[in-house]
Each structure stands twice: as structure tokens, then as C-alpha cells.
Amino acid sequence: MPQRLAATKISALEIQSFRGVTDCLTIDFAARDGKPTSLLILGDNGTGKTSIVDAVEFALRGRVSRRGNAGTKVKREARDLLHLASRPNVVVEVGGKRYQRGRPRPSSLGKHLRREIVPGFHLAPATISRADIDVFWNLEDRERMRFFFDYLRREYRHAGYHALEAERLAAAVDVAETAILKSQIALAIAADVPISDIPVSDRVTFYQWRARQWPAYATAAGSTPYGASSPQRMKAIRSLPNYIQRANSDLAADLETRHDLREQLEAATQAAGGTPGELPPVVASELPALLAEISSEVTAAFLHIAGLPHVLGIVIAVGDEEGELNITCSLTPGNHVDPRQVLSEGALDLLALLLMLEVARACTKRGQAPVLVLDDVWQSVDTVHRTAVLAYMFDGNFKKWQLVITVHDRLWARLIEDKARRQGFPLKTLRVVAWSPESGPVVRQGFLGTPAQLEQQIENSETDILVGHAGKALEELADILSASMRVSVTRMEGDRYTLEGIWQPVYSALRKASLPSDIIEPANRINDLYVLRNTAGAHFNEWAQTLSDAEARSFARNVHNLWTATHCSICGATLTATGIPSGPQYSYRCKHPGPETLADAHPQASPL
Known part of the structure; x- marks a missing residue:
């Protein structure tokens, strides 16, 4: 790991009006010697732990999100929804430099970021969450590589991001087409006209047909067919039977929805650098090589920790189709099966966690800072594997990393503290003791041992x-x-x-x-x-x-x-x-x- 990356660690985090954090909350990452250290954050569910780790991701990469079942990002609200008048603001200190994101503040608080990513955090998300582990095995092989769509990207909004957005919008257009067909049928029945007579190829053609069919809908000469409604026009429309008004309004609304989606789809396609029907790959071109690179590390770690005598190895292979990632268990030479057929739920979660950890570690070899947030992932680790996983983290490949670990289980917290102490892994403990809508999380420092x-x-x-x-x-x-x-x-x-x-x-x-x-x-x-x-x-x-x-x-x-x-x-x-x-x-x-x-x-x- 390059020395400059080893020094790229978080020293402090200031959060205000961000999700569940109302008052200004300062998280000090400094150990007793004044150097940035790893954090263990213990708190009951609902006390604001995830708001804190979301603030880390938001400050470093400008996003608050979670992956959905298709590997896409599901946007989450960054604002404090209980106090909408206040705009979110997060300040992070990394490698001796301060960066602020959200509400513009005095320049003395640090460089204000909009779409820029903090240097050293452009190749991978800073957070692995329990939700990531839960969703990983729900993905089909042909979609699983898309889980890593935002890895190895150097821009805030990269081509893969826009390609996924275009795919989502294309699917939304298809849904809108179905809604239009239903509304078209309803209007045909209400007006007693053939379905084929009702034009729905675009909204303008429909509005022109509607004005001919019911002159009350006609607009003034020279205005658009869907122009502003005058009081006289609205009075004439209200004179029509209610079922005619309702059927026309429903179809018009569906056509407007499709029109807006088509415009968004065109913009996303252009931003992705593609053409209609031909989008660039969702995942980075370097990702297949990275996944092949970590196959042996994942196998070694999984076999050591899981200790399953019937599993000889884990094979990670990139499929022929874009986005296809095949993960199999080798039971005997030449006998490869889907892990979901032979592994318990706990072993599957362990394998997914190790895969994500090794991907994160491979990104540091390419320029990512050795900082990682593990949000409630330990609840996905079986009791029998806990000690071995902690040894893998604290005395193995992540010994020199800065980790932020959240847990809600006090026993897990004490085990993590004890293992870190025994392995000589520097770790500072914070307890989120309460949460209130007026101020947000109440954080206390102190070991749990x-x-x-x-x-x-x-x-x-x-x-x-x-x-x-x-x-x-x-x-x-x-x-x-x-x-x-x-x-x-x-x-x-x-x-x-x-x-x-x-x-x-x-x-x-x-x-x-x-x-x-x-x-x-x-x-x-x-x-x-x-x-x-x-x-x-x-x-x-x-x-x-x-x-x-x-x-x-x-x-x-x-x-x-x-x-x-x-x-x-x-x-x-x-x-x-x-x-x-x-x-x-x-x-x-x-x-x-x-x-x-x-x-x-x-x-x-x-x-x-």
C-alpha cells in the first residue's frame, strides 16, 4: 500500500441537519496519541448509528444510497425530514485537509464539494452494509456483477451510473406504455369509439384528436393543444359527463408521464455516451480482471474461516454476457455447484462479506484509501465464525486500515474490543446512548470492557x-x-x-x-x-x-x-x-x- 494512501485517514467528522442528526454532532477519530484510529460504534437500533455512517459516505463521495435487488442504487433522503427548513451539512477532515458538503459554509471550514469525490475515495464505496450482504445472493448470475457498478469509477456520475439510470428509465417507459393502453381502453369504452381511433403515439396528437372529438377541450388559436386553461375553457370541459372527463384526464396524465420519462431517458442515454438501444457497459472495464484476481484470496479466507470439509474451493468466473458473474463451490475436482445449494445461510453471508472485503482491498492496490465502514455486517456472521473473522480483519489483511464498525449487540462489541486489544489493533469505542427528534444521537466515548x-x-x-x-x-x-x-x-x-x-x-x-x-x-x-x-x-x-x-x-x-x-x-x-x-x-x-x-x-x- 502506498505510503500516501496509508496516511489518508479520517480525523474528524461534523454532521448537522443530516438524516437523523439534527444538532451539530462531532465525531473525533483521534486516539490518545492524537493519530486517526478506527472506531467501534455501539448503539441500539434506531439510535442513529446508520445516520453517522451515511454521513461518512456522503462526505467522502457525495451520495447517500443503498443497493437494490438489480444492483442499482436506491436513493435515500439526506435531509433531516423532521426539520426540513434546515439544509444538511457535513464536514470531514481527511489526511489533514477539510472538506464540506451540503449547505455552503465559510471557506475556513474546508473546501466545499458538490460533485467532486474526496481524493482517495473514487474507486469504491466507503461502506459495506448488512443490506448489501442480504441482497447479494438474491441477484441472478447475469446481474451479479452489477452489484459492483460503482467500483473502479473516477467520476461522481460515471458512464455506468448513467447507463443504469437509462435502463431504469427504459423499464419505467414500458410500465407507462402499459398504463396508457389501459387508459386508452377505458376512454374507448366511455366514449364508445374504436380503440384504434384514439391516437397515443405522442401527447400532441392525442390532444388534437381530443379537441376535435370534444370541442370543449379546444385551445385558443396559436396556443399549444395542451396550453393554459382559461376559465371559459374549464367551464366548458366541466359541462361534459364526468366519466368522459375522468377517462380523458387519466389518459392525458399517462401520456404526460411517458413524455417526461422519454426526455429523461434521452438525457441519460446521451450522458452515458450511448445511443437509443445501445448503451455502454454498466460495470467498469477493469472490474472482471479485479474479480478474477481476488478469487484465490476469497477461497483461502473462506476455507480457513468456514472450515467446511466438503468444500474444496470457491471459483469466481466472469460470464460471457455483460454483467454476468458466476460464483461456484468446488466439491470435487470438476464438480462445481451454486453455493446456495450446499452452503448454509450463515456460510453464504460469510462468503459474500469476504468477497466484498477482498474487492475493497484490491481497490486499495489501485489507489483507494484504506478506509472502510462496516455497518451492522457482524450480525450476518455466525457465532462459530466470529473469532476467525475478527482475526482475519485485525491481524490479517486489514491490520493497517481505518475501520468504522457499527454493532447493536453488546456481546459482539465486547468481543470486537477484546480481539482488537489482543491483536494490537488500535480501536476507539463510541456508544450511541440515545436519540431524540430534537437533537439526534447522543454519543459517549468509552470502552465497553x-x-x-x-x-x-x-x-x-x-x-x-x-x-x-x-x-x-x-x-x-x-x-x-x-x-x-x-x-x-x-x-x-x-x-x-x-x-x-x-x-x-x-x-x-x-x-x-x-x-x-x-x-x-x-x-x-x-x-x-x-x-x-x-x-x-x-x-x-x-x-x-x-x-x-x-x-x-x-x-x-x-x-x-x-x-x-x-x-x-x-x-x-x-x-x-x-x-x-x-x-x-x-x-x-x-x-x-x-x-x-x-x-x-x-x-x-x-x-x-
Whole structure:
């Protein structure tokens, strides 16, 4: 990936009067070190997550849309429909430059864009949504390549866009022709005239015939047959039977509709560079080669993640017809079948997601910025595949990308946070906690993991509840550290363990490692309280009830402090034993600067 593209990341986003966002909402993409980072956005359905990611697409590429079943774009409203007087405005900062789109604002806010695309985002949409995955397998082979009609395009409105628009308009003209025929029959019955006598080839010919048939419809000399109606003319028309008026009005309206559609079709055909009946290809000429290029990557990723023994490979082949894309599963050499015949719904969704991800990655090799929004796509991934998909994203081909991930499932959010931390993938979490029609989404920053939840409990919970949460947090932390620090722990049958059995070996390793005081001191205080517990011989819940409020909060605070001290303050990576012949060396898996006290207290424990 070219260095200049690697630096093309979003630093900030300002949204106002855009879809579900009313008040000015600022999304800060900066990590603790000030550099742009990836975002995880958690919020219930209906709280405005999609309005935020739509604003990203709108700011970068000037569109708010979703793909329909034919691969075409279905336009969506960019305005805040609850406050129509306000015009939408979005400002995005990318690579140190600011761009604004929508309502013109002072130039100090950034370059105002109309149909221009932000540099680095012209080859592919910035967003993959769950709707994209849902619709992909509903497309026939002959239409499936059209799903990617807006990939590898360098203009805001490209030839393929206009060709699709022309096809849509041509289909609308056909529908209008059917409506005209029905109205023609209705008028023939009402007026008791042969159908063939009613001209419908164009609107002018019909209006002229109508004026001859019913002089009340005649217009003044020198005016058009469908000219403005004078009061006298309208009075004469109203004297006709109602069924005659209605039948004439219906047919006239259908003819006007067809006339407008024909004009739009002609304009779209010219814009596409084609002629009536002969339009340019909908997809970019380079797309077939790109799809063939990613076939092996999609196969490798799918086989690794899905682990289906009956599937030997995935074959992606471009058909003979324009727009045809054949995707098959290879079961045995020479035996290729439609994936929908042999894959579960979850496996089909996984395959579609991997295909879209690899297309996006191939676009970065051609000049697209490594920025991708994944809007609610994780709900399409089966539980058994979640960990492997996250590893594929965070520790594989997308490790250096900027991702914006939206979820509404808190369990998924915690899993994503934890996997990112373990893989050293920088990720910032935002929570959309509410939405109101007056202001829009209410966004809060903060990790969703155990230490963040424990910190909230310290301030608000009763003693027994607080100690219960702190005990679970300590058990989770001890389990993490036992693995990362390579501490030997005696586990029971079935890999079960108790907090007592795992904490003491971890505490012993911490104490012997000559680590800094911000790690050792909370560990000592935690252990001192545990000694009191063991002396009293109480079960954990009974012990919790004997603690004073101050002791309970001290215990919880020290668990929280130990957790934060043993994890990187920037990305959350865990203190890890790298192992050398003379003894363990402790460091963070990430390359972020660690606490200075860690290096001072133990020279061999400086961050990697």
C-alpha cells in the first residue's frame, strides 16, 4: 500500500441537519496519541448509528444510497425530514485537509464539494452494509456483477451510473406504455369509439384528436393543444359527463408521464455516451480482471474461516454476457455447484462479506484509501465464525486500515474490543446512548470492557454488588495475565479453575518480576484483602458482606488500577512475557510507548 494512501485517514467528522442528526454532532477519530484510529460504534437500533455512517459516505463521495435487488442504487433522503427548513451539512477532515458538503459554509471550514469525490475515495464505496450482504445472493448470475457498478469509477456520475439510470428509465417507459393502453381502453369504452381511433403515439396528437372529438377541450388559436386553461375553457370541459372527463384526464396524465420519462431517458442515454438501444457497459472495464484476481484470496479466507470439509474451493468466473458473474463451490475436482445449494445461510453471508472485503482491498492496490465502514455486517456472521473473522480483519489483511464498525449487540462489541486489544489493533469505542427528534444521537466515548464497567460500579453500586463485580473482574484479569505472562496454573478437570487457584500464581509472578509500583502496589493491596478473606474462612459473598464500604471500594479500585496498569494505555494490549534464556521479559505486544515506570523499574521490560 502506498505510503500516501496509508496516511489518508479520517480525523474528524461534523454532521448537522443530516438524516437523523439534527444538532451539530462531532465525531473525533483521534486516539490518545492524537493519530486517526478506527472506531467501534455501539448503539441500539434506531439510535442513529446508520445516520453517522451515511454521513461518512456522503462526505467522502457525495451520495447517500443503498443497493437494490438489480444492483442499482436506491436513493435515500439526506435531509433531516423532521426539520426540513434546515439544509444538511457535513464536514470531514481527511489526511489533514477539510472538506464540506451540503449547505455552503465559510471557506475556513474546508473546501466545499458538490460533485467532486474526496481524493482517495473514487474507486469504491466507503461502506459495506448488512443490506448489501442480504441482497447479494438474491441477484441472478447475469446481474451479479452489477452489484459492483460503482467500483473502479473516477467520476461522481460515471458512464455506468448513467447507463443504469437509462435502463431504469427504459423499464419505467414500458410500465407507462402499459398504463396508457389501459387508459386508452377505458376512454374507448366511455366514449364508445374504436380503440384504434384514439391516437397515443405522442401527447400532441392525442390532444388534437381530443379537441376535435370534444370541442370543449379546444385551445385558443396559436396556443399549444395542451396550453393554459382559461376559465371559459374549464367551464366548458366541466359541462361534459364526468366519466368522459375522468377517462380523458387519466389518459392525458399517462401520456404526460411517458413524455417526461422519454426526455429523461434521452438525457441519460446521451450522458452515458450511448445511443437509443445501445448503451455502454454498466460495470467498469477493469472490474472482471479485479474479480478474477481476488478469487484465490476469497477461497483461502473462506476455507480457513468456514472450515467446511466438503468444500474444496470457491471459483469466481466472469460470464460471457455483460454483467454476468458466476460464483461456484468446488466439491470435487470438476464438480462445481451454486453455493446456495450446499452452503448454509450463515456460510453464504460469510462468503459474500469476504468477497466484498477482498474487492475493497484490491481497490486499495489501485489507489483507494484504506478506509472502510462496516455497518451492522457482524450480525450476518455466525457465532462459530466470529473469532476467525475478527482475526482475519485485525491481524490479517486489514491490520493497517481505518475501520468504522457499527454493532447493536453488546456481546459482539465486547468481543470486537477484546480481539482488537489482543491483536494490537488500535480501536476507539463510541456508544450511541440515545436519540431524540430534537437533537439526534447522543454519543459517549468509552470502552465497553470489564475495567470500564467496573469503574462505573465503583461510583454507583452497593457494597455486595460492587465486590461481586470486582471479583469477576479480578478473575478475568488473572486469567488474561496467566496466559500473557506464561504463568503456570493448576487447572481442574475440564479446564475449570477457581479465582483462588489462578490469582495466587499470577500475583507471585507479578511480585517476582520487579515491575513498577503502579502494578505492584494494587496487586499487593488486592492480595492483602484476599488474605483477610482466607483468614475469615468465608465464601466470597459472605466475605463481601463483612467489608466496609471503604474497603469494598478500595478493593474494586485496586482491581481497576491493576487492570489499567497491565494494559497499554493507547490500544489496551496486555503485558506479555516474551521469554529469554535468563528469564521472562515483559513488554506490550503493540509498539505504542508504555509507561516510563515500566522501563525504569525493569530495563528488560521496556515496550517492544
